[in-house]
Amino acid sequence: xxxxxxxxxxxxxxxxxxxxxxxxxxxxxxxxxxxxxxxxxxxxxxxxxxxxxxxxxxxxxxxxxxxxxxxxxxxxxxxxxxxxxxxxxxxxxxxxxxxxxxxxxxxxxxxxxxxxxxxxxxxxxxxxxxxxxxxxxxxxxxxxxxxxxxxxxxxxxxxxxxxxxxxxxxxxxxxxxxxxxxxxxxxxxxxxxxxxxxxxxxxxxxxxxxxxxxxxxxxxxxxxxxxxxxxxxxxxxxxxxxxxxxxxxxxxxxxxxxxxxxxxxxxxxxxxxxxxxxxxxxxxxxxxxxxxxxxxxxxxxxxxxxxxxxxxxxxxxxxxxxxxxxxxxxxxxxxxxxxxxxxxxxxxxxxxxxxxxxxxxxxxxxxxxxxxxxxxxxxxxxxxxxxxxxxxxxxxxxxxxxxxxxxxxxxxxxxxxxxxxxxxxxxxxxxxxxxxxxxxxxxxxxxxxxxxxxxxxxxxxxxxxxxxxxx
Amino acid sequence: xxxxxxxxxxxxxxxxxxxxxxxxxxxxxxxxxxxxxxxxxxxxxxxxxxxxxxxxxxxxxxxxxxxxxxxxxxxxxxxxxxxxxxxxxxxxxxxxxxxxxxxxxxxxxxxxxxxxxxxxxxxxxxxxxxxxxxxxxxxxxxxxxxxxxxxxxxxxxxxxxxxxxxxxxxxxxxxxxxxxxxxxxxxxxxxxxxxxxxxxxxxxxxxxxxxxxxxxxxxxxxxxxxxxxxxxxxxxxxxxxxxxxxxxxxxxxxxxxxxxxxxxxxxxxxxxxxxxxxxxxxxxxxxxxxxxxxxxxxxxxxxxxxxxxxxxxxxxxxxxxxxxxxxxxxxxxxxxxxxxxxxxxxxxxxxxxxxxxxxxxxxxxxxxxxxxxxxxxxxxxxxxxxxxxxxxxxxxxxxxxxxxxxxxxxxxxxxxxxxxxxxxxxxxxxxxxxxxxxxxxxxxxxxxxxxxxxxxxxxxxxxxxxxxxxx
Numbered sequence: 001x002x003x004x005x006x007x008x009x010x011x012x013x014x015x016x017x018x019x020x021x022x023x024x025x026x027x028x029x030x031x032x033x034x035x036x037x038x039x040x041x042x043x044x045x046x047x048x049x050x051x052x053x054x055x056x057x058x059x060x061x062x063x064x065x066x067x068x069x070x071x072x073x074x075x076x077x078x079x080x081x082x083x084x085x086x087x088x089x090x091x092x093x094x095x096x097x098x099x100x101x102x103x104x105x106x107x108x109x110x111x112x113x114x115x116x117x118x119x120x121x122x123x124x125x126x127x128x129x130x131x132x133x134x135x136x137x138x139x140x141x142x143x144x145x146x147x148x149x150x151x152x153x154x155x156x157x158x159x160x161x162x163x164x165x166x167x168x169x170x171x172x173x174x175x176x177x178x179x180x181x182x183x184x185x186x187x188x189x190x191x192x193x194x195x196x197x198x199x200x201x202x203x204x205x206x207x208x209x210x211x212x213x214x215x216x217x218x219x220x221x222x223x224x225x226x227x228x229x230x231x232x233x234x235x236x237x238x239x240x241x242x243x244x245x246x247x248x249x250x251x252x253x254x255x256x257x258x259x260x261x262x263x264x265x266x267x268x269x270x271x272x273x274x275x276x277x278x279x280x281x282x283x284x285x286x287x288x289x290x291x292x293x294x295x296x297x298x299x300x301x302x303x304x305x306x307x308x309x310x311x312x313x314x315x316x317x318x319x320x321x322x323x324x325x326x327x328x329x330x331x332x333x334x335x336x337x338x339x340x341x342x343x344x345x346x347x348x349x350x351x352x353x354x355x356x357x358x359x360x361x362x363x364x365x366x367x368x369x370x371x372x373x374x375x376x377x378x379x380x381x382x383x384x385x386x387x388x389x390x391x392x393x394x395x396x397x398x399x400x401x402x403x404x405x406x407x408x409x410x411x412x413x414x415x416x417x418x419x420x421x422x423x424x425x426x427x428x429x430x431x432x433x434x435x436x437x438x439x440x441x442x443x444x445x446x447x448x449x450x451x452x453x454x455x456x457x458x459x460x461x462x463x464x465x466x467x468x469x470x471x
Numbered sequence: 472x473x474x475x476x477x478x479x480x481x482x483x484x485x486x487x488x489x490x491x492x493x494x495x496x497x498x499x500x501x502x503x504x505x506x507x508x509x510x511x512x513x514x515x516x517x518x519x520x521x522x523x524x525x526x527x528x529x530x531x532x533x534x535x536x537x538x539x540x541x542x543x544x545x546x547x548x549x550x551x552x553x554x555x556x557x558x559x560x561x562x563x564x565x566x567x568x569x570x571x572x573x574x575x576x577x578x579x580x581x582x583x584x585x586x587x588x589x590x591x592x593x594x595x596x597x598x599x600x601x602x603x604x605x606x607x608x609x610x611x612x613x614x615x616x617x618x619x620x621x622x623x624x625x626x627x628x629x630x631x632x633x634x635x636x637x638x639x640x641x642x643x644x645x646x647x648x649x650x651x652x653x654x655x656x657x658x659x660x661x662x663x664x665x666x667x668x669x670x671x672x673x674x675x676x677x678x679x680x681x682x683x684x685x686x687x688x689x690x691x692x693x694x695x696x697x698x699x700x701x702x703x704x705x706x707x708x709x710x711x712x713x714x715x716x717x718x719x720x721x722x723x724x725x726x727x728x729x730x731x732x733x734x735x736x737x738x739x740x741x742x743x744x745x746x747x748x749x750x751x752x753x754x755x756x757x758x759x760x761x762x763x764x765x766x767x768x769x770x771x772x773x774x775x776x777x778x779x780x781x782x783x784x785x786x787x788x789x790x791x792x793x794x795x796x797x798x799x800x801x802x803x804x805x806x807x808x809x810x811x812x813x814x815x816x817x818x819x820x821x822x823x824x825x826x827x828x829x830x831x832x833x834x835x836x837x838x839x840x841x842x843x844x845x846x847x848x849x850x851x852x853x854x855x856x857x858x859x860x861x862x863x864x865x866x867x868x869x870x871x872x873x874x875x876x877x878x879x880x881x882x883x884x885x886x887x888x889x890x891x892x893x894x895x896x897x898x899x900x901x902x903x904x905x906x907x908x909x910x911x912x913x914x915x916x917x918x919x920x921x922x923x924x925x926x927x928x929x930x931x932x933x934x935x936x937x938x939x940x941x942x
Contacts, residue, residue: 007657010657011636011656011657012656014653014667015668018669022692025691073660125673126655160597160601161796162601163641163790164474164634164636164640164641166633166634167601168635169635169636184484184597185483186475186478188481189478189544199486200486200490200596205806209941216497219496232938237942320634324790324792325632332677340677343703471703
């Protein structure tokens, strides 16, 4: 199921269509182009990004089209009739190279590249950025929560505070980053995710007292009963009533699965609740915690040895708080037989021109050491250098190398099979394990090396000089 | 067009379905219930919210259903077969009261209420919160930008950094809050929004030089040509080339519409560019500015008298940065013939029980003075008091009063006609004008009075004492 079913071709910015019409009217519909997708800064003050969104992007590219309604709409908006006819028959027929979904990627490396005629490459820009930026943001946030949660589960609960229907994509991305499941039924349906959820305060309140509410729930769900214990008073009524119901369930041959804490000091309450449950012989009853959790609160709860078995995380995960967006961009690097370069007063905003390859270097222990970007024509090189400080170089000849960006679409046809989000998550987990701890810490993580080859640097510098001369 | 076309009934959290099944199995399908939607804190450290999302919500409620695929999915997930049969025939048939879309609303007041059987009220919770929280967040952010921009236009440009498909709703909400248009074509198509957009750096780069790129664009769009001038060097090449093309256009009987600045110091560059354009006799050419704008940067540019005619705003608007979500909640206030109250250790989290009405009080000059919440049964009252500090009261008998929450859906049928987003925006603008300046300032805005009547307070306190006695 694609993200936007009928009007996929309109899932773009006005200026993409304006430019496409401009290229069309300038007779450039066969001009070749290549664009790179990359980001300049990892979100959340971190060092890495979990790349997500590829599958949704490929589906959208496969179905990208303008139906009669779309063409009528563009006519009303004053677009050129011949150009609209062209769009009426338009299908994306370009090539795409990409890192695998779930791959760990780093600033400045071309994670994904698109090659085709300049019109098709341009038209898909906004959609591509929208999907990859957002899904990668959420997968990255989730992977930080997984890092904090250690061997404890965390579940994505955020639909009610998600940014509209974007929440559906976000639930999938959260699973890719490490969430064990979601509360979001539509995401579970569309993407085959594990869904979970028990009761809200309204359940408790809709009965005349808490004990009756708990008993009725236990009767309806004897084998998956988790009781929310904070509606009135967690330790005075909630936990004692849950214990009472738990013991009644035992007598009927069932077991209370858990209790959920959703307010107050979770560290304190979980310890008290654990003691009370254990004293009653309910050691097997799990404790689930929710309420404004993020990776820092989860870390703190773990450091305090709070006896919590699973975390439910909402707003901070589903919206990628505190970074609303990943700053990924899509830049022209090649067109009409020439490498292209956008120069800038800010050297770090400069683009790496032309077709390139991305290699990953791993040491003997299997730890990630560095990534290296080369010209398309080279695969043998011994050193990589910092893209802006050419004096900083690293020897990579003795390391295991692997090419991490591969062709995934040819002439508009997807070349890879669709994967289950949990398989993608397993790959992400493996990669995160390979990443040394210093790159994963939350405070001032060590920057991962992304270098370029001498030949690529030479090409960029030559092109830069040419442009400066022309100006 | 509804937000979620086919699987609307699954656009919910797992626990809503679990609870619904629980109510069903407990024989409570005819138990009446009423839920209030309200928020506790205005976002962006502001005092108010521009209420948005009502139209999308009503459409979703009208179409809320479980088709065969949804029922099969729920069967696989272990839901009860009789309950699934019930869902197969389910349609939302409740009543909804709401503030008008575009209304200015404040913390703690019940902006929207739903009444029906407890199952239907529960099932729609997550969807309702998702839509209202997000669209209101973005409309509010946009209204702050409008406040900062004064009589200058601002355009929403954020699709590429939006949170997935949520960006489509966000563009509509941005217009409700005051954006004059959007770059997002799908939102423009679905909601009848003005769309705009000219060229990106890739247009400039895909030609061998900037001047050719400008000329080709002017040729393709002789009457709506805005040139992006920062690809190489704004003042050395971009503006001079734009002036050259602008003069050439004059000779052909056309006029260059504008230039766009997208990097560097916008205040400085706009002043220099304005001088250069004027000196060449191109006083009519507009200057559009973009690049990481928010309400504070716009205010600062205006304070510096930067000669900017229109602002293009992206990420900060479309994601509602720095508040990822509005904290709106949906709480049970009445069920099975009884008022309901969720108490809490935090007194400010306490809910106002029962059916209520919301009045707005305006002074002789038409300025908003306060809102007052009463019991459903009363409309004559002279004073309103602070909900948590009963000694703080205000006399409202001499003020004009207006009931701002009205019935909008009866037995599942929408009672209001769908409105154009620009009409909703005009209403929001009127309301914002009525709001005194001290509530609109960005730094420590004065809190707007929202009081409750003595009778409502009495009812709440009585209920509170009853619950405490029961505990």
